[in-house]
Amino acid sequence: MTNIKLLGRDAINKIAAGEVIERPASVVKELVENSIDAGATKILVEVAEGGKGLIRVTDDGSGMDREDALLAFERHATSKIREADDLERISTLGFRGEALSSIASVAETVELVTKLRSGGIDAVGTMVRVEGGRVVDVRDVGAPAGTSIEVRGLFKNVPARRKYLKSGRAELAKIVEVVTSYAVIHHQVSFELFSGEKTIFKSVRSESWNDPLLRIFGREVARNLVPIEGEGRNVSVAGAAGRENVTRSSPDWIMTYVNGRFVRSRSLTRAVSEAYRTLIPTGRHPIAVVSLRIDPSQVDVNVHPAKMEVRFLREDEVVAMVTDSIRLSLSQAGVVASAAPVAKPLQPTVLGTPVEGTEAEEMGGGYSPIPGGSVSSEGSDLQRTLPLASGRSRFALELAAEPLPGGLRVLGQALQLYIVAEGPEGLVLVDQHAAAERIRYEILSKKYASDTISQELIEPVTLELSPKEVVLLEEWGSTLAEMGFDVQPFGKNAYTVRSVPAIGWRLDSPGAVHDVLMDLFALGKVGTEATAKEEILKLLACRGSIKAGHEMGWKEMHDLLRALSSCASPRTCPHGRPTAVTLSPAELEKIFGRR
Secondary structure, three states, X not given: OOOOOOOOHHHHHHHHHHHHOOOXXXXXXXXXXXXXXXXXXXXXXXXXXXXOOEEEEEEOOOOOXXXXXXHXXXXXXXXXXXXXXXHHHOOOOOOOOOHHHHHHHHEEEEEEEEEOHHHOOOOOEEEEEEEOOEEEEEEEEOOOOEEEEEXXXXXXXXXXXXXXXXXXXXXXXXXXXXXXXXXXXXXXXEEEEEEOOEXXXXXXXXXXXXXXXXHHHOHHHHOOEEEEEEEEOOEEEEEEEEOOOOEEOOHHHEEEEEOOEEEOOHHHXXXXXXXXXXXXXXXXXXXEEXXXXXOHHHEEOOOOOOOOOOEEOOHHHHHHHHXXXXXXXHHHOOOOOOOOOOOOOOOEOOXXXXXXXXXXXXXXXXXXXXXXXXXXXOOOOEOOOOOOOOOHHHHHHHHHXXXXXXHOEEEEEEOOOEEEEEEOOEEEEEEHHHHHHHHHHHHHHHHHHOOOOEEEEEEEEEEEOOHHHHHHHHHHHHHHHHOOOEEEEOOOOEEEEEEEEOOOEOOOOHHHHHHHHHHHHOOOOOOOOHHHHHHHHHHHHHHOOOOOOOOOEHHHHHHHHHHHHOOOOOOEOOOOOEOEEEEOHHHHHHHOOOO
């Protein structure tokens, strides 16, 4: 008796659909690509419940006749290619013939209404209704030229997949990303995204991508974009690159396209980042739009059913050309490359001056252990190298200061990462970031518990957010308010920030506030649960703590260790990493072969 069985058609379709349709945004992507391939000049996307309840994509493209409308729901039925060799010269966004079949197999109902644009005024439209993956109704209907596809109850018949979907707002944010990405590269098409009773995004047909870029990035970023172009063997590059003064804390605003297809390409993202390597600080990412036109035989777009990944035949050449093109454009725009900058430490609210009130008591001393630009470098206050030399500043400090808890004696700083100290149990290495993060986390936890975490800004900060970020802001609204943010609408996609969490350094610029918000949004989950708030406090503590590369003064090192010793859990940072490691005399002797 054999144990191997042939799967039924329903199971096969659902398994295959799982590769193509991961979430509501996948449905929108497939349907929008079909609309573009059909020559649409106008595309309307309507969603409800973040696409889980309803997705409707309507276009004014070429449309289909009755026979094609029915065939469109069959697996691997497509008008884009005819034979295997066509995969080497793909010029359309769709080509696998899986979209409608996959969508229909995982949705409660799919209804297609279409009419040939070339059919004339006497032509009739066709309606096809599919329930549970099976065609249940086909009829002639009156309809405008083009196609409208309505998807309801996505993953209703695949509950295991549906329960892993995120909240409606989070899924809507992914849909916004898809629509805005295609609105940039296909600027000759007008796009509108409508959710509930609100238009989330709308662009107009234009000869260039200036209009969609302005609507997505905002006026401040758009005015700091410079055009890029380049030409190579079988490939050309065009796009726009941000100046060095407009950066982000993540690479999310690097948009890459290949032959009109929005893709996620590590090699292209790396090429863009390399162009900025000597222009922006470590940890910052540029804003850029890069569009490649390449001979289809030189790129494989059939890597994955979702068609988001590509492979280049001559990847090194493509990467080098993108990097060189961006560098040349930035140079011509007056952005001159220099030596790679050192990441600047975060500016503190206080440092090297007494901290008054509750915070001083919480830290266990009279000074803030959070670093910044006001550290005195007089004499040998900054310990730069090993071996460790004693100077007048250090000597005076050791005479005046109270002994450190646990009998520790600071020797200096190593690698701009660790405080080196000597204690009764041996040599102690303290991770300066982990230690500062633990201190800041416990301070923030107390402030949150006492409802004093909010810090009012001297002057309100105005932010311009992308459509996707607006959706995420609405998703996070109540949580942000609870964590100390006061963010109010200021017209269109602009918002005014009046207060922020007191994280230990000043959030007094649009860029700084934007970075913290984006880090919070990247957590991907919000709620009222204690665990969710704890994750937010961890992130804020990390944001406000000493970073690698910061040179610490003698007093700063002493204050950090003193504050750490007063923490409730001094041995680990909030994420569980050790704050300090001790090497005993026996371990040191073993390392050096003395025993």
